[in-house]
Amino acid sequence: MTSCHTNNSSSLSNQEQELIKLENQVCFPLYSAANAVIRAYRPLLDELDLTYSQYLVMMVLWQNNGINVKELGAKLNLDSGTLTPLLKRLETKGIVLRKRGEHDERVRELFLTEQGEALKLQAVSVPKAMRCKISLDVEELVELKRLCEKLIKTID
Template sequence: MTDEKTPDLLRLDNQLCFALYSASNAIVRAYRPLLETLDLTYPQYLVMLVLWQQDGISVKQLGEKLFLDSGTLTPLLKRLETKGLIQRERSTQDERVRVLTLTGQGKTLKKQAANIPVQMRGQLNITESQLQLLKAHCELVQQQLHEQED
């Protein structure tokens, strides 16, 4: 039993998981109209962000960066390949490894996407230091939970 001074641990508004979940959903919804102009979904955008930073990585490396398994990545990558943005090829060193490279169209899309972070930042009414602190706290939560999985 809880007394009136003790918060109810099962109240939805007391749950960190719900705050993170609802904030994540709100962020994805805010990205949607910006990404529609690029014909990308949010998960596809994340893949493209990684490849714009590090072209020529393996599917395994991409999965590690995005915390996604190959079963989730494969259909995502196939759609990006169908759109002509990436190529999936066998590694010349190890044919079991699939390497992802940007096409010319995929590289050009980077220029079109360059303003998206600025537009998203404009939708948040928080200071740059608050934004960096929030990001650092989210990364800390992710890191600690990931370490417990290992």
């Protein structure tokens, strides 16, 4: 039997009981940290009239104006079912345009409007403010980012 085999007996050993304690999990502090970071972003993004997910989309567009929806989804690890309503809301706000691809009409490409481009100037303050809210030194932040990226690659 492998260590991944489930135990069907009605009693758990002490070691197995330790495995299911909340304080012994990696997932819980990771989940809690992600939620705390998103909560810390909220007041800053409220000033830009963006949700956290919309902010992520905008950061990709500020770097890759004209990206197609499929590429955007790959960069953000989001499927089209999640992205489509998000992009519609950004389009309604007047900061993003969705156009059919010039070479393939089935492809939807995303472009910043003037308003979306102007929002970039305001958004520069967000990472600076977040840096002040997170009391980790630069080396710790770099290591945290590296470990998160390694975890994502391992799970995907």
